[in-house]
Amino acid sequence: MKTVALALTGLSVLLHIYIAWFKIFAWTIVGPGFFYMLPADLFEQKTQLAANQGIYNAFLAFGLGWVLFIKDPKW
Template structure:
């Protein structure tokens, strides 16, 4: 169960590195294909806002990667749970305010990883 949780942590970190790249460096190019419902004329004016969002996604990815590098297993779990919790809240908020798809792509993998950590270490 711990191995599956760590694989989900890696998956969520990779997803957030992708979000970082998409929002910081490919907002006016590749993001247009990903966010098809977003009005095309708004990509350029919102470039700075998207880059700011991407930076936050990068911090989430960094925290998840850091959690895997911590030697003390107890602290590793606590740090992973914190960052998975942050991703879950962000994903739930995004699903409620922007698109239901955000729940599936962002929140669900984090919630499953969080659940596996809780089951493995606290039950």
């Protein structure tokens, strides 16, 4: 059971790293193609908002990744 939990946590870390990259670095490049139903000029206007959400996801990925390397059972 512990192995399954660690594997799911690792997958969650990878997902949040991807989301952070997407929102911080590729929002105006990949975003319009991925969210085709939204107007293309919206992405340039919301760059700061997307970057803020990406930073949140990066911190979340860091925290979840840190959990994978804790060896002290008291934690």
